[in-house]
Amino acid sequence: MATPRRTPPEPPARLWRNPEPKSRYDVVIVGAGGHGLATAYYLARDHGIRDIAVLERGWLAGGGTVRNTMIIRSDYLLDESTALYDHALGLWEQLPDELEYDFSFSQCGVLNLAHTEQEVRDSRRRAFANQLNGVDTEWLGPEEVAEFCPVLDTSGESRYPVLGATLQRRAGTVEHDHVAWALARKCDEMGVDLVQNCEVTGFRTEGDRVTGVRTGRGPISAGRVGLAAAGRTSPLTDTLGVRLPLQSHPLQALASELLEPVHPCAVMSNHVHVYCSQAHRGELVLGGGIDSYNGYAQRGSVHLVERQLAAAVELFPMFARAHVLRTWAGTVDVTPDASPIIGPTPYGNLFVNCGWGAGGFKATPGAGRVFAHTIATGEPHPLNAPYGLERFTTGALIDEHGATGVAN
Amino acid sequence: MLLIHCPWCGARDEAEFRYGGQAHVDRPPDPNAVDDREWGEYLFVRDNPRGRFSERWVHSAGCRRWFDVVRDTATNEMSAEVPSRSGRR
Ligand SMILES: Cc1cc2nc3c(=O)[nH]c(=O)nc-3n(C[C@H](O)[C@H](O)[C@H](O)COP(=O)(O)OP(=O)(O)OC[C@H]3O[C@@H](n4cnc5c(N)ncnc54)[C@H](O)[C@@H]3O)c2cc1C
Ligand SMILES: [Zn+2]
Numbered sequence: 001m002a003t004p005r006r007t008p009p010e011p012p013a014r015l016w017r018n019p020e021p022k023s024r025y026d027v028v029i030v031g032a033g034g035h036g037l038a039t040a041y042y043l044a045r046d047h048g049i050r051d052i053a054v055l056e057r058g059w060l061a062g063g064g065t066v067r068n069t070m071i072i073r074s075d076y077l078l079d080e081s082t083a084l085y086d087h088a089l090g091l092w093e094q095l096p097d098e099l100e101y102d103f104s105f106s107q108c109g110v111l112n113l114a115h116t117e118q119e120v121r122d123s124r125r126r127a128f129a130n131q132l133n134g135v136d137t138e139w140l141g142p143e144e145v146a147e148f149c150p151v152l153d154t155s156g157e158s159r160y161p162v163l164g165a166t167l168q169r170r171a172g173t174v175e176h177d178h179v180a181w182a183l184a185r186k187c188d189e190m191g192v193d194l195v196q197n198c199e200v201t202g203f204r205t206e207g208d209r210v211t212g213v214r215t216g217r218g219p220i221s222a223g224r225v226g227l228a229a230a231g232r233t234s235p236l237t238d239t240l241g242v243r244l245p246l247q248s249h250p251l252q253a254l255a256s257e258l259l260e261p262v263h264p265c266a267v268m269s270n271h272v273h274v275y276c277s278q279a280h281r282g283e284l285v286l287g288g289g290i291d292s293y294n295g296y297a298q299r300g301s302v303h304l305v306e307r308q309l310a311a312a313v314e315l316f317p318m319f320a321r322a323h324v325l326r327t328w329a330g331t332v333d334v335t336p337d338a339s340p341i342i343g344p345t346p347y348g349n350l351f352v353n354c355g356w357g358a359g360g361f362k363a364t365p366g367a368g369r370v371f372a373h374t375i376a377t378g379e380p381h382p383l384n385a386p387y388g389l390e391r392f393t394t395g396a397l398i399d400e401h402g403a404t405g406v407a408n
Numbered sequence: 409m410l411l412i413h414c415p416w417c418g419a420r421d422e423a424e425f426r427y428g429g430q431a432h433v434d435r436p437p438d439p440n441a442v443d444d445r446e447w448g449e450y451l452f453v454r455d456n457p458r459g460r461f462s463e464r465w466v467h468s469a470g471c472r473r474w475f476d477v478v479r480d481t482a483t484n485e486m487s488a489e490v491p492s493r494s495g496r497r
Contacts, residue, residue, distance in 0.1 A: 234456035245452040247429070248481070292427035293410070296458040296482045301409040303423045336452045393448040 015181050016060075016188035021195045021220055025053045027375060028213055028222035030200045030236065032056035033065040034176070034361065035353055036228035037183040037194075038368020039375070044190040046369075047376035052192045055215060057199035057232075061180030064230050065361065067298075067330035069253050069287045071266050071277065072362040073110045073171035075137040077126045080386040080398050081339065082133040087383055088366025089170060095365060101182035103175045104280050110171035111140075111149060113269040113315075115160045127166045137168045151263050151316050159314045160272050173266060173277055176361060183368075200229075202239040203350070210240075210350045224349045226375045231296065231331030233354040242345055244354065245392050246333045250291040250300035251358050254308070254327040258282035262318070272311035276319075284322055286312055290332060290358060300329045332357050339398035342371055343380050343388035351375050352389075413489045414467045415475050428464030430454040431476040431492065458482050464492055 027043060029036045032054045043049045056062075072092060074085035096102055114123045123139065130137035145165045146154040154162045184194055195217075202214040203225070212221035227233055231248045259282050266277035273289045288308035291300040305327055313320045335341060335355035340363070342353045353371040356363065366383070373381035380388060391397055410422040436442045436450055455461065461481050466474045474492040479485065 232458070235458045238457070243449070243453050244456075245454075246456050247454060248456055248458075293479075294429075294456065294461060294463070294481050295484065297484060301422055303409050303421075333456075392452045393444050395444075395448070 015185040016194050019193045019195065021053060021055070021193065021198060021215070021217055023219075024212075024221040025193070026051040026223045027226065028052075028220060028224075029054045029226045029228055030213065031063070031228040031230065032060045032184070032194055032196065033063045033228060033230060034061065034180055034183065034364035035065075035230070035356075035367050035371070036226075037061070037180060037187055038364050039226055039228055039353070039371045040187045040192045040368075041183050041190075042369045042372035043376060044187065044192055047372060049376060050191045052187075053220065054187070054192060054194050055198045055200055055213070055220070056194070056196045057216075059196050060184055060194060061177060064330045064332060065180050065364075066177045067253070067328055068176055068361040069275070069277070069285050070173040070176050070279075070361065071110060071171070071268075071275065072174060073168050074135055074362070075110070075112065075126065075130050075166060075168045075171065076400055077129055078398055078400060079133060081400055082130060082135050084366055084370070084383050084387075085363055086133070086135050087369070088363045091365035091369065092174065093170075095179075095182070099182040099186055101178060101185070103178035103182055105172065105174045106280070107170050107172040108277075109148065109167055109169045109265040111145065111165040111167050111265060111267045113145075113160075113165045113267065113271070114163050115269065115271040116163070119271060120163050123164065123166045130168075135168070136170050137166050140165050140167050149263070149265055149267060151318055152267060153315060153317050158317075160269070160311070162315075171266070173279070175280070179364065200236060202236075205240070205347065208346065209348050224351070224375055226351045226353065226371060228353050228371070230354060230356065230360070231333045233333055233352065237345070237352070240347065240350075242347070244341065244352070244389070245336055246341075246355055247294055248296055248331050248333050249293070250295045250297065250329045251287070251332045252291070252300040252304060252327055252329040253285065253287040254305055254324050255279070255286070256284040256319075256322040257325050259284060259322060263316075267315070269311070269315060272315070274308045274311040274315070276312055276316065283325070284319060290334065291329075296331050298329050298331055334358070336392070337397040338400045340367070340387055341389055342367065342384040343374060344378070345389065349378075410484060410486070412465060412477070412486065414470060414473075415489050415491055416471045416473060417467060420467070420470060424467060424469040425465045426468045428466060428474065431462040431464045
């Protein structure tokens with residue numbers, strides 16, 4: 001078939017400039033993932049700081065922000081966590097209007113399956129804790145699960161019987177790359193310089209302050225520096241002799257070919273380490289746990305993918321004949337208590353936002369907002385006060401392994 | 409999948425092993441003699457380099473012995489497999 005020879009339409013306007021970096025900024029943010037962009041956005045919007053550069057070693061949002069599986073929820077167990085993640089969920093609900101960008105925020109609901117009696121008890125405890133914190137998590141019995149998500153095998157005959165599930169109806173998915181672009185456009189409009197291909201390799205210091213960063217494109221002075229470099233935070237802080245409790249691991253995900261819409265929500269199973277949703281375009285999107293070893297290669301081991309698929313096919317027998325179209329990996333920075341680190345460092349004007357591990361995408365606007373507050377005022381926001389580095393000395397950990405047993 | 413050289417059994421698939429994280433992390437000989445900061449470091453902080461890293465593996469589905477490896481965390485290239493100094497943990 002011949003393609004008609006028409007003049008092609010004009011490409012859409014660019015969403016941000018590509019400026020040369022200046023030699024100095026009030027605030028330098030390292031990393032143009034969702035968290036770095038959201039931080040710049042709230043610094044400019046709420047704190048009147050506009051002389052900001054966001055420096056990115058690769059391309060904008062090319063890290064975890066576009067490698068994640070887009071699940072957004074706030075049904076974590078502990079008070080500190082629900083406060084932070086639910087703050088983020090509230091912001092997600094406003095952001096499409098505020099950023100004037102439709103990034104397909106779909107509150108399709110997230111099910112967290114329980115396959116054992118102990119998981120039933122733990123899940124109900126988490127649902128009740130959430131309700132006490134004003135979060136809309138419910139407990140569903142097997143029949144209600146079957147009704148909510150008919151593609152799940154709830155027969156009781158399966159290898160991993162579904163004894164029930166928690167459901168958060170306000171939870172769901174958003175299109176991750178569009179979120180980054182929407183934030184980038186607004187940042188750019190407010191005068192923030194988004195500088196790609198600009199790797200930060202170290203810092204310049206004076207006593208216990210940083211005076212700027214060294215980059216592949218020359219030194220840049222800064223009044224304050226905020227790190228939002230996710231899996232690559234340790235190599236940066238190591239240059240200052242600041243050891244953070246982070247371990248960087250590969251985390252993989254995969255997608256099928258485009259299928260008709262059959263899967264109405266997102267389903268997670270901590271027990272079998274798999275989760276699955278269907279993207280708007282039709283791909284089934286699956287993920288699981290991290291690779292066991294430390295790694296920065298943005299690739300993982302194939303037997304993990306095989307295990308995820310084996311588990312997924314048990315839960316969703318009808319997906320057995322779908323095909324894996326592609327798999328990919330990102331680098332996630334994991335902390336000992338599966339909660340992030342957001343706060344000051346031993347260097348007075350250097351701040352870190354890291355350690356989000358396998359589940360920081362959902363927090364993007366919330367993390368950006370509290371990190372912006374921390375950078376602007378020098379003090380943590382009440383929501384991130386419990387998330388400082390000092391908890392690894394005091395022992396006041398925020399142990400969320402129960403709610404993050406599976407990535408996302 | 410990584411191909412890991414067990415010093416006793418030779419090259420085997422990663423699926424036969426379990427990971428033990430950074431090698432040569434010594435428990436403070438007298439825990440009462442260190443302050444909270446040092447104890448916290450011992451409990452929670454490990455090196456996390458992009459590049460060469462000394463780490464421990466155990467051949468859990470084979471000879472069940474621990475050993476140390478130097479692996480490049482950016483390329484996964486492995487070298488210098490030796491029995492773990494501390495034997496097991
Ligand atoms: C496969 C996978 C699935 C996931 N699924 C989910 C999910 O369903 N839900 C969820 O909530 N979370 C999920 N996550 C986690 C989520 O992706 C991350 O927590 C989140 O993206 C972190 O955001 P960020 O902006 O901090 O990091 P990133 O998007 O990784 O941004 C960091 C940026 O910093 C840049 N950078 C690093 N070092 C330097 C340097 N020295 N100089 C300049 N720039 C630098 C990087 O290039 C990168 O662009 C998943 C992650 C992966 C890998
Ligand atoms: Zn062996």
